Amino acid sequence: MSERSLGKDLLGLESLTAEQITLILDTAEPFKEVSERPIKKVPTLRGKTIVNLFFEASTRTRISFEFAEKRLSADTVNVAALGSSVQKGETLVDTARNLEAMRIDMVVIRHPSSGAAQFLAERIRSNVVNAGDGTHEHPTQALLDLLTLRDKFGRIAGLKVCICGDVLHSRVARSNIWGLLKLGAEVAVCGPPSLMPLGIEELGVTVFRRIEDAIQWADVLNVLRLQLERMHAGFIPSLREYYRVFGVTVERLERAPKDLVILHPGPMNRGVEIDSRVADGPHSVILHQVTNGVAVRMAVLYLLAGGRPELAEAAKGKGEVAE
Amino acid sequence: MRPLLLRSGRVVDPSQGLDEISDLLIREGKVAGIGRGLGVPDDAEVVDASGWVVSPGLIDLHVHLREPGQEDVETIASGARAAAAGGFTAVCAMPNTDPVTDNQAAVGFIVKQAQAAGAARVYPIGAISLGQRGVQLAEFGELVSAGAVAVSDDGRPVASSHLMRMALSYAQTFGIPVADHCEDPTLSGGVMHEGLVSTRLGLRGIPSAAEEIMVARDLLLAELTRGHIHLCHMSTKGSVDLIRRAKDKGIKVTAEVTPHHLILTDEACLGYNTHAKMNPPLRTAADVEALREALKDGTVDVIATDHAPHHYDAKEREFDDAPFGVIGLETALALGITQLVRPGILTLAELIDRMSCAPAKVFNLPGGTLRPGTVADVTVFDPEARWKVDPERFYSKSRNTPFAGWEVFGKVVMTIVGGRVVFRSGAD
Numbered sequence: 001m002s003e004r005s006l007g008k009d010l011l012g013l014e015s016l017t018a019e020q021i022t023l024i025l026d027t028a029e030p031f032k033e034v035s036e037r038p039i040k041k042v043p044t045l046r047g048k049t050i051v052n053l054f055f056e057a058s059t060r061t062r063i064s065f066e067f068a069e070k071r072l073s074a075d076t077v078n079v080a081a082l083g084s085s086v087q088k089g090e091t092l093v094d095t096a097r098n099l100e101a102m103r104i105d106m107v108v109i110r111h112p113s114s115g116a117a118q119f120l121a122e123r124i125r126s127n128v129v130n131a132g133d134g135t136h137e138h139p140t141q142a143l144l145d146l147l148t149l150r151d152k153f154g155r156i157a158g159l160k161v162c163i164c165g166d167v168l169h170s171r172v173a174r175s176n177i178w179g180l181l182k183l184g185a186e187v188a189v190c191g192p193p194s195l196m197p198l199g200i201e202e203l204g205v206t207v208f209r210r211i212e213d214a215i216q217w218a219d220v221l222n223v224l225r226l227q228l229e230r231m232h233a234g235f236i237p238s239l240r241e242y243y244r245v246f247g248v249t250v251e252r253l254e255r256a257p258k259d260l261v262i263l264h265p266g267p268m269n270r271g272v273e274i275d276s277r278v279a280d281g282p283h284s285v286i287l288h289q290v291t292n293g294v295a296v297r298m299a300v301l302y303l304l305a306g307g308r309p310e311l312a313e314a315a316k317g318k319g320e321v322a323e
Numbered sequence: 324m325r326p327l328l329l330r331s332g333r334v335v336d337p338s339q340g341l342d343e344i345s346d347l348l349i350r351e352g353k354v355a356g357i358g359r360g361l362g363v364p365d366d367a368e369v370v371d372a373s374g375w376v377v378s379p380g381l382i383d384l385h386v387h388l389r390e391p392g393q394e395d396v397e398t399i400a401s402g403a404r405a406a407a408a409g410g411f412t413a414v415c416a417m418p419n420t421d422p423v424t425d426n427q428a429a430v431g432f433i434v435k436q437a438q439a440a441g442a443a444r445v446y447p448i449g450a451i452s453l454g455q456r457g458v459q460l461a462e463f464g465e466l467v468s469a470g471a472v473a474v475s476d477d478g479r480p481v482a483s484s485h486l487m488r489m490a491l492s493y494a495q496t497f498g499i500p501v502a503d504h505c506e507d508p509t510l511s512g513g514v515m516h517e518g519l520v521s522t523r524l525g526l527r528g529i530p531s532a533a534e535e536i537m538v539a540r541d542l543l544l545a546e547l548t549r550g551h552i553h554l555c556h557m558s559t560k561g562s563v564d565l566i567r568r569a570k571d572k573g574i575k576v577t578a579e580v581t582p583h584h585l586i587l588t589d590e591a592c593l594g595y596n597t598h599a600k601m602n603p604p605l606r607t608a609a610d611v612e613a614l615r616e617a618l619k620d621g622t623v624d625v626i627a628t629d630h631a632p633h634h635y636d637a638k639e640r641e642f643d644d645a646p647f648g649v650i651g652l653e654t655a656l657a658l659g660i661t662q663l664v665r666p667g668i669l670t671l672a673e674l675i676d677r678m679s680c681a682p683a684k685v686f687n688l689p690g691g692t693l694r695p696g697t698v699a700d701v702t703v704f705d706p707e708a709r710w711k712v713d714p715e716r717f718y719s720k721s722r723n724t725p726f727a728g729w730e731v732f733g734k735v736v737m738t739i740v741g742g743r744v745v746f747r748s749g750a751d
């Protein structure tokens with residue numbers, strides 16, 4: 001894989017180089033502006049067919065991808081395939097064969113099983129974009145987080161970013177860890193030890209047991225969503241206690257030595273992992289993240305379709321793209 | 324049956340401390356003599372075995388033959404033929420079939436099917452509990468009288484300590500071991516070893532402690548009852564440490580390890596390789612090293628394959644949804660030679676002991692020796708023959724192996740059961 005391309009698929013950030021990640025972020029820059037125009041559309045992917053294959057409910061990610069696809073003028077089809085776990089296994093193999101037969105150009109897949117995006121990518125010729133697979137990776141979310149941080153700080157290298165919450169079950173955390181480390185950030189995680197995966201330190205991250213310590217250390221907190229079912233599965237005693245011990249609150253942030261930037265992948269549980277006053281406050285860049293999500297996804301689709309990064313500027317500027 | 328003379332082979336029989344170039348004469352189903360220049364009976368078939376190893380027949384204490392219930396992935400006949408092709412003269416069939424082998428008729432069915440197949444011997448293992456439901460003891464006496472050689476609820480753990488205690492106590496009436504699949508059900512639910520690799524892949528983990536807790540419990544219950552506990556497919560360093568201490572204390576425990584746990588680590592799961600999904604899961608390099616040491620020093624007694632056939636497309640799915648298990652009968656000997664003997668971890672005699680003599684002792688089975696007068700279950704193999712693992716050529720009905728494409732040494736030439744050649748390479 002050359003540094004100037006992504007290869008066939010985007011399955012995760014673990015397998016990308018720093019240059020490839022930077023390429024995506026750089027390519028996203030000109031696409032940001034497209035969304036600010038009265039006519040939010042460029043003809044870059046005209047004639048391409050993209051299937052959004054969602055085996056798991058997700059309003060935000062699907063809508064963000066759909067906007068990205070439409071603004072690139074691609075033809076899109078949404079397939080929601082929610083089913084039981086047994087059906088799901090059969091469906092994925094069969095779905096792969098069907099998609100292949102329909103000569104789809106790209107597939108954006110969201111699936112509850114880790115590895116499902118890779119499974120599909122290995123079986124079809126179309127480009128595959130992982131929109132979240134189980135608890136493995138969610139690369140476009142991490143890319144938009146990186147873009148947001150780069151907007152805010154002008155750099156990623158040297159930033160101290162702490163990922164807070166349910167790291168064990170978080171694909172957002174994994175993708176962020178890989179992306180941040182590759183771009184030279186210092187990465188920490190903080191949350192209940194019962195929600196920390198084994199061997200996490202070996203990835204090269206610092207583990208904080210107490211949110212107060214993380215806040216003392218960090219430039220940025222990326223606050224993960226706590227899935228409410230974790231309580232019923234016995235990982236934590238209660239949401240109330242979680243908020244009391246690990247919640248990112250105004251009071252805790254006031255004791256920080258500097259102003260922290262707060263990211264959240266959404267959707268938020270206000271009053272569980274994050275205080276509403278923090279989510280809506282001046283340090284939150286959560287809405288900026290949402291805006292960047294579309295630009296980053298446009299960049300990914302553009303690059304996978306074989307678009308040349310140096311032409312992305314031209315692509316947004318004019319109505320024509322050399323393909 | 325014509326007498327058979329295997330001439331000038333390297334006869335390796337750890338049960339007699341034998342490793343020398345010698346002839347072996349088989350007559351009327353029994354080993355008739357070992358030595359040089361044995362007289363050749365007039366009607367004997369003479370086979371030049373020079374360059375080959377002649378050993379007591381291999382015995383696998385742990386296979387899943389899927390019949391009755393899943394005859395499309397394996398049958399007793401296809402499993403027995405796969406066993407013979409792999410150099411096994413006898414295998415022990417786990418009872419987690421459908422229906423479960425928890426009664427006399429079910430045991431008798433296996434015996435009958437195995438006889439009809441006429442390949443490797445198949446010894447049934449009866450269930451510990453009715454339907455393997457973990458509640459009520461099966462009728463061990465009936466099972467044993469029909470031919471069962473041990474009891475186990477393998478496929479699932481025995482969750483109730485009380486039931487395990489009763490099984491270990493009651494089994495002593497019949498002198499049979501109780502074989503346990505050690506897994507704390509409240510700690511499992513994962514799909515691979517819990518560690519750095521599962522963290523990277525985002526797959527739910529099965530911690531080593533899930534096995535070790537049950538190993539510790541079983542050892543305590545074996546001590547309490549003085550029963551014979553046989554621990555299936557040990558996978559962790561912690562487990563073998565516990566077994567080593569228990570053996571020092573004189574607790575009656577025996578244990579197995581599979582070829583895959585001796586060779587592969589959890590890194591084999593990278594790329595979501597479902598052929599590396601088994602239960603217990605592949606663990607870390609430190610565990611592999613501890614298992615090899617334990618096999619060498621006798622803490623772990625035997626190599627058993629845990630041969631677990633699955634439908635050809637069952638593994639062709641997401642890692643979470645693929646079934647646990649791999650097949651092993653037709654690769655075990657070559658993997659042992661290639662991965663354990665050639666690198667100097669075990670001697671050839673030690674490998675043969677762990678795959679033949681020791682299993683016979685552990686389950687009190689015929690065979691495992693070439694002592695004159697004993698049953699002529701013999702394996703003949705060429706230890707230097709090199710081949711490539713090609714699942715398409717397996718006798719098993721299934722293909723689910725993580726070793727496809729591996730270059731290995733050691734090819735089975737003849738498998739002899741009760742004096743009858745049940746497999747001969749190139750004869751098909």
Ligand SMILES: [Zn+2]
Pocket residue numbers: 477478479504555556602603
């Ligand atoms: Zn088992």
